[in-house]
Amino acid sequence: MNIVYFVFESKEMKNFFKVILDFLIPPTCPVCHKRGSNEGLCPECFSGLEFIGKQKCARCGRPLDVFLPEIENICGQCLKKPPHFHRAEAVFKYNDTIKRLILPFKHGDHIELTELFVRFMAANNREIIDKNQVIIPVPLHWSRLLKRKYNQAALLAKRLAKRHHKIYAPLVLKRTKSTKSQGHLSPKERSKNVRGVFVVKQPEQIQGKNVLLIDDVFTTGATANECAKVLLKSGAKSVDVLTIARVVKN
Numbered sequence: 001m002n003i004v005y006f007v008f009e010s011k012e013m014k015n016f017f018k019v020i021l022d023f024l025i026p027p028t029c030p031v032c033h034k035r036g037s038n039e040g041l042c043p044e045c046f047s048g049l050e051f052i053g054k055q056k057c058a059r060c061g062r063p064l065d066v067f068l069p070e071i072e073n074i075c076g077q078c079l080k081k082p083p084h085f086h087r088a089e090a091v092f093k094y095n096d097t098i099k100r101l102i103l104p105f106k107h108g109d110h111i112e113l114t115e116l117f118v119r120f121m122a123a124n125n126r127e128i129i130d131k132n133q134v135i136i137p138v139p140l141h142w143s144r145l146l147k148r149k150y151n152q153a154a155l156l157a158k159r160l161a162k163r164h165h166k167i168y169a170p171l172v173l174k175r176t177k178s179t180k181s182q183g184h185l186s187p188k189e190r191s192k193n194v195r196g197v198f199v200v201k202q203p204e205q206i207q208g209k210n211v212l213l214i215d216d217v218f219t220t221g222a223t224a225n226e227c228a229k230v231l232l233k234s235g236a237k238s239v240d241v242l243t244i245a246r247v248v249k250n
């Protein structure tokens with residue numbers, strides 16, 4: 001019994017089996033489907049990823065051209081109209097390469113990509129993860145969940161919470177209306193489109209707590225901001241936002 005346990009549970013044996021498996025079925029890059037590397041992505045696709053890095057707005061995470069390391073840098077838009085969330089961060093700029101990973105994750109049942117995204121988040125955004133106690137995904141409306149079968153933000157939030165020993169609270173936020181696709185809306189229209197769409201169902205889970213909200217892509221921040229507004233109103237101490245990618249207008 002003990003030997004069986006050793007064979008299947010020991011790290012050495014797992015690594016041994018992984019080496020054999022990688023030899024028999026070489027891992028393929030999830031972006032271009034050519035042969036991948038240890039990180040999963042092939043070197044060409046990996047170099048196509050654009051990390052946001054540290055030179056960004058301390059509130060909304062927008063990359064900044066002018067950046068002074070010794071002060072808190074806040075972009076003009078956040079100075080003019082501060083968001084409800086305290087801080088939003090993303091691992092990558094939204095570009096063609098990351099889009100080719102996010103779309104199959106979101107719409108193509110490629111839920112195995114969860115682990116890869118969470119690893120990137122953990123490596124690049126550790127501070128924001130460590131600060132928060134409760135992790136909440138941006139919810140889908142039930143009708144969309146039925147169509148898509150899963151909520152990609154919930155997969156990320158659950159895995160991240162497990163990995164970093166945080167409370168995963170998927171039922172705190174509820175989307176009460178199915179909103180039209182935000183794809184072609186202006187920032188103003190997006191804000192209007194999500195206004196009043198979210199309600200807090202379990203306020204006791206967030207009262208006095210630092211909350212981390214998880215989504216796949218941060219576009220204008222309208223959705224994250226609306227979620228943060230209702231979470232704060234229901235007693236959350238602070239709300240931060242973490243996404244895989246962020247749209248950056250040139």
Ligand SMILES: [Zn+2]
Nearest residue numbers: 029032042045
């Ligand atoms: Zn590739």
Ligand SMILES: [Zn+2]
Nearest residue numbers: 057060075078
């Ligand atoms: Zn900003």
